[in-house]
Amino acid sequence: MRRRRLAVFVTVMALALPTLGGHALAAPRETQRPPATDRAGGNDPDNAPTVKTATVKTGTVNAGPVQPGPDNAGPDADNNPGNSPGNSPGNSVRLASQTPWVGPGQEMALRVVATTNRPPSQVEVAVAVYRRVTSRSEFTRTLESRPRTAPLSVTSTTLSDLTTDPGGAVLIRLPVQDPNRTPEWPRLRLSEQGVYPVRVELREVGGGASLADLVTHLVYATPPSQEGRPLGVALVLPAHAPPAVKPDGRQELAPGAVEPLGALARSLIANPAVPLTLAPTPETLQALSRSPAPGDVQTVRQLAQGLKGRQVAAATYVPVALPALMAAGLDNETVAQLDRGSEVINRTLGVLPDPGTWVTDGPLDAAAIQRLRQQRSDRLLVPESALEPADLPITLAQPFELDARAVRRPDVMAADGGLSADFEGSDDPVLAAHRLLADLAIVYFDRPGRFRSVVAAAPRTWRPTTAFLDALLGGLATSPILAGSTLDTAFATPPATTASGA
Template sequence: MARYPAVACFAMGRPVFALALAAAGATLLAGAPAGARGVSPPAHLAAGGSSSGGPALTLLSQSPWVGPGQSMQLRLGLGGAPASAASITFTLFSHLTSRSAFAETAGGTAVGNSLGSSTVQASTLAPDPQGGVDVTVPVESGDAAAAGTGAFTANLDCAAGSCGGVYPLRVQLSVAGGTRTSLITYLVYANPPADTQRLRLALVMPLSLPLGGPGRAVPQVQDTALDTLDNLDEAMSAHSAAPLTLYPEPASVAALAASSHPKAKSALAGLQSLSGQPGRQVLTGPYVPVDPDALSAAGLEGELVQQVRRGGQALAPLRGGGRTWVVPGPITASSVSAVESLGYDRLALPVSDVVQGGGPSLTITQPFTLSAGRGVTATAAEMDGELASDMAAGTGGTTFLAAYRMLADLALVYYEQPNALSPRGVLVLPSAGALPAAGFVDTVLAALGTDPLVAPVTVDQLFTDVPTAPSTRRLASASSSSSLPAKQIRDGRARLMAFSTAVDAAAAPVVRSLDDLLLSSENSQLRAAQQQQAVAAFTGALSGELHTVSIRADTIKLTSTAAKVPITITKQSAYGVTAVLRISGDKVVFPAGAAQDPGPVCRSPSVRSSAGRSTFSCVAAIGHATNAVYVDMRARATGDFRLVVTLTSPSGGLVLATTHVTVHSMSTSLVAVGLSLAALLVLLVWWGRTWWRRHPPGRGAHVRRRQPSQVA
């Protein structure tokens, strides 16, 4: 596996080894469609902090939380600014009381009262081997006095037992010449009771490859994406004790399995190893992201079944399973019923899919019963959009700042209802195209291993550990519409099914590849034009397979009335083909099927005549490059005429090959010969009689003439 540089982070005052991705800005879903990209990170995070044009101040690591008598450790990058010419100002603000206030601080705006501020020269701080500086911040609270000394003492100004919370900490870098940059991170103070119910966190990691090819519908096996996948795998594998849910896209896993690229094989092996670790769950779903409502509106309900079937096949090596369906967008009651019929009785929903109540704006931290209307209900959990935004920010130079921001956000959710008697939990799924860097994942998982406020769980554990809320919530109204090329998909499915009946087991990879192309065209993240291009790619691929079988268009000469005529079928594919061969014409007669002996290629020959047209058919097993079928026939006339020859799938509905064979008949029948001889005889008799009449024999030619004297 690829290695990436290591930096130190600090948990509860103790150094913890953390991994960081050198090219932290790379995301595995860089090729996702524009319309499917995730939430953009806040402006100050996108740049690493607010700036007036000076060197960028970055957070390299920090203590995820501190307890009584502990100090917060920070490691800061100065963006190349010399420490001798730089100063750093620390300002601590009062603890946050709402997530909306937290979002303001994430946007770079300080919220609340200032609890203290101090400026130190960067040159007085301990230099860091990575090129930054290390900062120690002693923390003084009502629970314990500050221990030791540091650049700045954080006085929480709280009474004993009431100090727990999330405190914004603004760090500002000033460089000689007047330039300044700043960032806001968080001091999380944790002193919960030993028996506290920690907040359950079901972190779902989607894994997929960028899309490309016709319509940008096919996962692309590329070096950059494979390196990113390898780094993420290493980061997750390094923390095998932390429960985690994987949500790999089946189409991407299938692409890895089909690729001969060494890195693809390594990535697939890594995923298989990762999925086999204790505490890891792999969610299955459709082969590509689909909208069940769009499929239903297009009359393609059967395609949802095909999507789930193929998705399960692709993820079988990763031990995929589970009862939870991840809903990427709007959903209706009919779709809830459809996915339930496929075995998914739990839903992971975006917040927008549920009607929000008018009560206190606390985070939803329990699964609930969803009423979808028309008597349809399901158990559901909301996917936390704000935490997903935290993850979306975990790229580039903001990798670690975003990671600690997410940990602080989770702590704030805990402190909304601290020390609750009943377990609570949240579910987080990054938006498509917004998967964070490996350094982000490593930092978060490392901290969760000993977090006193948050406990990682799998999705299944979230639904079983956290009790379902007693109240029922309603599904938000959503309209069903579809831009899918329904007719093309429906026709494509029928042709593919017919093709599958015509080929043997050796063609299974070909059939699967064609099926994958058709399923990929249904991706809900594609635009309508892209879906049409993807269907066209499937049609072209199927036509290419059909062109491997052909019937030779020969000219056949008949020199007698009846003859055994050869029909030649050629095959270029490596798999065998079974098809129905039909030969028909209106100037030939085929003897009855029992009298036919077409050879080993054909079986079950039969003959049918209708409306003056005779048709021979048989089931042809085409297993060689050249295959000959011998058909007995009798010409009804002399001269040139054509026979129509077709190969169709056994189930019908798909023509594999068709051509015309020209027959040149030079034969003469005995009847015709007899009639011709009789006509000739009649003609000869007529000629003879005519000649006889015109040339009668001379009468009395040999009689002696009478003498005149003998006449009276």
């Protein structure tokens, strides 16, 4: 039986903020994005069909299969002049929307906005689909660089031959073959369920220099068997802004801080079917509720409106490092922070935060854990970076037991570092959301159908947008292999110390 240990740190506090309960407040701690870690998987290649590249001149791009080989290896062949990475000035490709999940006989529809400083007749849109990725490290490489394998399918169409919709996007269709039916061209013949990289490239006509590109993913999946389960996904979304207290004691949110909170509130209301956990900063909620701007007060009301069926995590009044407070002998300040935080959340959102589950973005020590236990917190969510490394063959997707002899052992779950990084992984919010969904799908395919739950916690530095959240929550609501949950539901997953098949 392998136990995970909480690394013990003492964080130095910056004692420069106003006081609560007679003591200085610790400066809010912003988390760094931890790197995605390697997760093992299978390595069976997909069988590529044997039809040559198709160039389609219609209002949409329909991808046709291609036989991999040196003569038609697609836009990523080593001898292709379009291999220079990045977007050239004045050219870009942005994802407007895509089908998040594709089953046998269905199609993936991508809407992309292509911008270029070249005449449309001199530019083409090329689409390549690659073999499925078999590990999370391989998935990460598809985000950092172009897939290096030969494509399963590639097609190109001159931009002037495409029709844009009212949103300025062109439509790309990727139909998938039903293995139980007679093969049809140009349907993709995918040998296994999984995550398939899709590269959309804007380039000079005839396979010339690359002008701009993006890589998204086709997730080919069907629901688990009757005995199986989808992967539980516990989203933890912060409602946070930088400290609003000014040197003269006034409380005023920084310019630009309110709009992301409004986007979060509106998306929670628009996507009520997905359970999740809100992790608010009480000082932020108080600043909104006291603001003279009607829109700020409305944002608090909308946050409260979007909480039905969702969990609200307890929090200190401002983000603090509990081990540092305890080490400095500020135990009374710790209690004041916890009590004040719960009071503000209750007053502004109209709900009592759950004291049983504690969300932290930093390390804890025995004294801090003991204090949390006294506050009735017996479940801890900690960042993956706060744990001593453990050599695991797959993503840890279950609660586990804390190896702590000095205190009564609480249940612990780790906020997956790779998933947290996905929230800020792209300047294109729709693309970032679908990459997060694809990353979650790879975790599911680690052990398809098993009773497992993973935590995807957005970092406090993340700035919510409606485009990102609507794509993410909409994808979770319709997924055949993922199921949104609160943290309390995730902690009900059989722990790693007792569950089979972990």
